[in-house]
Amino acid sequence: MKIDRRKxxxxxxxxxxxxxxxxxxxxxxxxxxxxxxSNVSTAAVRLAMVVDLRKLQTAEDYQRIVDACNKxxxxxxxxxxxxxxxxxxxxxxxxxxxxxxxxxxxYYHPEAFKQKLFPLLCNHCDKPPCVRVCPTKATFKRxxxxxxxxxxxxxxxRFCMAxxxxxxxxxxxxxxxxxIKDYNAEYPTRTMGVVEKCTFCSERLEKGEQPACTEAxxxxxxxxxxxxxxxxxxxxxxxxxxxxxxxxxxxxxxVFYVIGGEEYAG
Amino acid sequence: xxxxxxxxxxxYWTLVIILAAMSGVGVLTYLQQLKYGLGITGMxxxxxxxxxxxxxxxxxxxxxxAVMLVIPYYLHHFKKFSKxxxxxxxxxxxxxxxxxxxxxxDMGQPMRIMNVFLYPTPNSILFWDATVLSGYLLxxxxxxxxxxxxxxKGTAPASWVKPLIYLSIPWAVSIHTVTxxxxxGLPGRHFWLTAIMAARFLASAFSGGPALLIILALIVRKxxxxxxxxxxxxxxxxxxxxxxxxxxxxxLLEVFTAFYSNIPGHMxxxxxxxxxxxxxxxxVPLMWTSVICAIISLFLLIPYQxxxxxxxxxxxxxxxxxxxxxxxGFGLVIGGFVPNHFGTVTEYWPTAKESLITLGIWSIGxxxxxxxxxxxxxxxxxLGTAKSSDH
Amino acid sequence: xxxxxxxIAGLIIFIALVTFPFYTNIGKTxxxxxxxxxxxxELHIGDVPIGQMRAQHMMILDKWRDEVVRGGKRYIEFDxxxxxxxxxxxxxxCHSKQEFCGKCHNFAGINxxxxxxxxxxxxxxx
Numbered sequence: 001m002k003i004d005r006r007k008x009x010x011x012x013x014x015x016x017x018x019x020x021x022x023x024x025x026x027x028x029x030x031x032x033x034x035x036x037x038s039n040v041s042t043a044a045v046r047l048a049m050v051v052d053l054r055k056l057q058t059a060e061d062y063q064r065i066v067d068a069c070n071k072x073x074x075x076x077x078x079x080x081x082x083x084x085x086x087x088x089x090x091x092x093x094x095x096x097x098x099x100x101x102x103x104x105x106x107y108y109h110p111e112a113f114k115q116k117l118f119p120l121l122c123n124h125c126d127k128p129p130c131v132r133v134c135p136t137k138a139t140f141k142r143x144x145x146x147x148x149x150x151x152x153x154x155x156x157x158r159f160c161m162a163x164x165x166x167x168x169x170x171x172x173x174x175x176x177x178x179x180i181k182d183y184n185a186e187y188p189t190r191t192m193g194v195v196e197k198c199t200f201c202s203e204r205l206e207k208g209e210q211p212a213c214t215e216a217x218x219x220x221x222x223x224x225x226x227x228x229x230x231x232x233x234x235x236x237x238x239x240x241x242x243x244x245x246x247x248x249x250x251x252x253x254x255v256f257y258v259i260g261g262e263e264y265a266g
Numbered sequence: 267x268x269x270x271x272x273x274x275x276x277x278y279w280t281l282v283i284i285l286a287a288m289s290g291v292g293v294l295t296y297l298q299q300l301k302y303g304l305g306i307t308g309m310x311x312x313x314x315x316x317x318x319x320x321x322x323x324x325x326x327x328x329x330x331x332a333v334m335l336v337i338p339y340y341l342h343h344f345k346k347f348s349k350x351x352x353x354x355x356x357x358x359x360x361x362x363x364x365x366x367x368x369x370x371x372d373m374g375q376p377m378r379i380m381n382v383f384l385y386p387t388p389n390s391i392l393f394w395d396a397t398v399l400s401g402y403l404l405x406x407x408x409x410x411x412x413x414x415x416x417x418x419k420g421t422a423p424a425s426w427v428k429p430l431i432y433l434s435i436p437w438a439v440s441i442h443t444v445t446x447x448x449x450x451g452l453p454g455r456h457f458w459l460t461a462i463m464a465a466r467f468l469a470s471a472f473s474g475g476p477a478l479l480i481i482l483a484l485i486v487r488k489x490x491x492x493x494x495x496x497x498x499x500x501x502x503x504x505x506x507x508x509x510x511x512x513x514x515x516x517x518l519l520e521v522f523t524a525f526y527s528n529i530p531g532h533m534x535x536x537x538x539x540x541x542x543x544x545x546x547x548x549x550v551p552l553m554w555t556s557v558i559c560a561i562i563s564l565f566l567l568i569p570y571q572x573x574x575x576x577x578x579x580x581x582x583x584x585x586x587x588x589x590x591x592x593x594x595g596f597g598l599v600i601g602g603f604v605p606n607h608f609g610t611v612t613e614y615w616p617t618a619k620e621s622l623i624t625l626g627i628w629s630i631g632x633x634x635x636x637x638x639x640x641x642x643x644x645x646x647x648x649l650g651t652a653k654s655s656d657h
Numbered sequence: 658x659x660x661x662x663x664x665i666a667g668l669i670i671f672i673a674l675v676t677f678p679f680y681t682n683i684g685k686t687x688x689x690x691x692x693x694x695x696x697x698x699e700l701h702i703g704d705v706p707i708g709q710m711r712a713q714h715m716m717i718l719d720k721w722r723d724e725v726v727r728g729g730k731r732y733i734e735f736d737x738x739x740x741x742x743x744x745x746x747x748x749x750x751c752h753s754k755q756e757f758c759g760k761c762h763n764f765a766g767i768n769x770x771x772x773x774x775x776x777x778x779x780x781x782x783x
Binding site: 032065084088089090095098100102103129132133135136137138153156158161162164174175185193194195249251 | 304307309310311314315374375376378379381382384385387389390391393394396448453454455509530602607608609
């Protein structure tokens, strides 16, 4: 190919500048990424929840938490004998240790611990895979750390449900309204065809209230700003061993479980 | 050229009417789904993707298989494929159409589907999937139509067609690499979290697609004047053979990793698919059917004495297609959801309505295929080039 | 006419389908909603003149839903008071859904999907 020196120099110069700019961008991202585990949110506010299992003893303790959320958010209840439980919607629910932490079992847990229930909800991860995969940004991360769901934009593709490692998300396979037992007049229902999940009660936070489950938990759930060293959540985490669900996946969940220890001695 | 689709014999019109009727049934059932929601399918909170997405996953491979004709013919001047390329490109068009229809019927809020393009999200693989599928459809229909039209006029295709053809080669690879990435990048789903996912997709695409193409070519040869000749079919058969060997090999690699490492998360999906867990074993007969079909197909494909007998080749292609349809459809997609993240099993099986909608979409795809093939064959019949020079 | 039979048959079917809404609704009437009685220049929430609300309420609600859900900003100042930018807790806190939304929407034959999720006590769901 015939090219004169001038043209060649012009071409080389433009290419060089272009590559330089992209390289700078790439290296900037790499520098941030290479800090690995320390690449945690350093925002002013990172909302999180600590579940203190020592304060959840009776069946009522657990049910109170679930009922508060279900009532306030118009969550439909499907009766297993009558309706298809496969279509259930749950934002916060209780399940055993073996189901909540399937990869963290050993064979010699105390019996009392094996029966222990754990409240499970969306972990509002710092690096949420659901947000990464949503094609319309219907699920997105707010600056305060909440992984929010925009029901207006959701196209119901359920990619987020495939991506979530914790099974936190529910889909409206049918119209939920016939199955809603108690309506909260201040909150909408959802329509069929959209995905929904716990939103850390963002509508209550904006009024200065705590999430419904936290308020109903009699101190078993603590909610606050993880990035504030003086917050309640930090105080509990400083003095207790806590568990997170599937930490090896790099999602950096914002929900911590304080499990205690001697309470289960048999 | 489309008018050629309006003139046909009794066999053609019977086929068109049957396919149109089945499509109509599918459409009417879909209206039910619009009214009552995706609850009419067998999907659940645990198995949130089912028959529709599994069909899309499988068909994306069939769509990409056109590249197995384009590369030898356009890049390496393998003249023997000259008559077959148009069949491959039109099969790609029909397959991509089906892919896009399957995605559409799987949406909970299909009226909002344009949100994917109104709010583009480059970090979402689904956004890229929608983009590359649309692009591939446009590419193939443009290339196929332009080359056929030029052939009809007796000239070389316009100069802009060649660059599009070259573009379609990496684009074909992209459509199922991107689809594989839908699965391979999700943390927490160990059945899918494997680097070999994209390679498996490629291998099953290049065996399943050409297998279907061989079956279609043989049907076309029997029912029309169009005869691509024996050698292109044999060349395709060799491609199917080696791709199927690669595909089976890759699956065995997965089985090794899962069971030699003895990691429960990796083994559980295989346990469920091939043995059942706690009595939940709905998919077991299907998966073993897939295995048996794969064995039969390799047995008939590898020895050239069998492969060169077209009566046996058809059986090999049919068993290949069935084996891959089960494995990449049911096996891959459902296996990723069972057992769920809590270690429990929620089974999945398509409902009758779900199956009718699926059948309706397959009918639409085959209707598109029939019409496009009719156009191509009629053009060649009129030109007198329908029969190839070798037999 | 070549293929005359098919063409005329097709035309008749087409005209029958296209005029369907007209002949099936012969004899039915619907009350046209009255224009708003408040002063058209008077501002309402969102600083929009009442006379323009009919034309602009869709855009306002669209803007609100993005601000509330995606922007995290839920309250708007108007006339010294704070109002929630919400159909249920804002508009319907003062206005009746049937009187205010239903009348015009029914007349215009509109069925917005807002009501699939947002609702009012009037619907008797409570």
